[in-house]
Amino acid sequence: MPHVERGMAVGLFGGSFNPPHEGHLLVAEIALRRLGLDQLWWMVTPGNPLKSRSELASLADRLSMSEKLVQDPRIKITAFEKTLEGSYTANTLAVVKAKNPQARFVWIMGADSLSTFHNWQKWREIVSTFPIAVVDRPGSTLSFLSSKMARTFDYARVDEDDAGTLWKRKAPAWTFIHGPRSTLSSTALRAGSDDKTQ
Template sequence: MGTEPATRDVRHDARGAADRRIPPLAPGLRVGLYGGSFNPPHAAHRAVSLLALKRLRLDRVWWLVTPGNPLKDNHALPPLAARLDRALAMARHPALVPTGLEAGLGTRFTYDTVATLVRRYPQVHFVWLMGADNLASFHRWQRWKDLAALLPIAVIDRAGCSLNATATPAAIALGRWRIDEADAGSLADRPAPSWVFLHGLKSPLSSTLLRQRGVS
């Protein structure tokens, strides 16, 4: 009986270490990287990921559950382990892989995380995934132009965001590298910078909205 708490702690530590490892990879895989605090994860996260899997012909979508967003107040952010547990419960698909690898790498900004992955796994085809609402603030991200030069980007439409998103500073600056939506299936094989705007998802859900409604 006296050893039970210690045993549970060891298992918890092992689980935490596994959550922070880079998921298995193989040369030639096409992997979407979908970052966020996932506070909470919701059905639109899953819908975005499934749309990207199909339209971009990806093999996996990793949900990069961040330790904290540098552009947001993280004071009330639930622990990473709790958000990972909820993300796993929401994903419910073998190709959707929630991971806390940023905590394992010790990176704070998206550029640093992506640069590390691209450097370590040059034979993997990574694609950055973001909602159209994030494109509006993309020009405020740390080294956003360098990030766009590291890997292709897919922007997934959000309800009410289409026109505003494509008129933002980042969308205008990257405009000449935007490919036609009909060619989205080839995005993962294209050199960066290149990006596509995907329509077809109109979910109004967001983590912010759910927190405002008291869903956590």
Template structure:
């Protein structure tokens, strides 16, 4: 799993962000599983938007089957992301349940837009091989950990 630490979220105040190298170091302290690779490569490729990153990945690694992973909290604003419909057509999406978003996320504007592309949770293992748009909402242990809490030096 690649944990992409963004150079900046266009939907958030850039003045609230710590420098990229600090945020990468914070993410690495949290990502203790050796299967998680924390990277800030979006800055190196000059990507400002998720859609640009996903296009780059598809172009440079056509041999891999990617799944975009987002928190259920992000699904609520997904329709505001630059070219969100293209993102949904580029690769399957796994939405991870987050505290306070279990009921709201599936009712989000983007979730309703792609309701017919939603897979039942038990089909999640097949997601990498599904032709997009395809997405699944994954329930399970929920973490209250957030980038805001990490920046504040808290664990929740």
């Protein structure tokens, strides 16, 4: 787990990164800038319970590709989840919170994950652990209106203009951040498709 100083604001950006690409990097850069973060942890997960393992590159390869892609020293590439029992996000966030009571965290996710977020194990617990920033992705701009999470926690939505205060807020609190979008996707890159919007 990366080192964090007292009072730091840290974004947690988890995913398979299979492979990592410029779209992921754009989400990370937008989050750093718009949320006023000191660090962002690029958390490469050992696996994803909602995705097939047969398509998954090795953890070492995904870490190596991430390190080659990311140049910003504020972005810390890590795979600490490998050392935890169970790779579910709710468990990871609970451990992060327990081990780093001196820091403030925000969970970062692409808008493309919002529509299926209610299928994640203990998704309500995730929303209640740390504030969440949802960053726009192509084809997902309206997900903040239609997703189950957005409807359930509509009362906790923070205006995008106040995104820079999100890390100071007590969960549940979330915001949707619009901005430049990349049409790249890991699925399309794995398939070698010309259509990068799948």
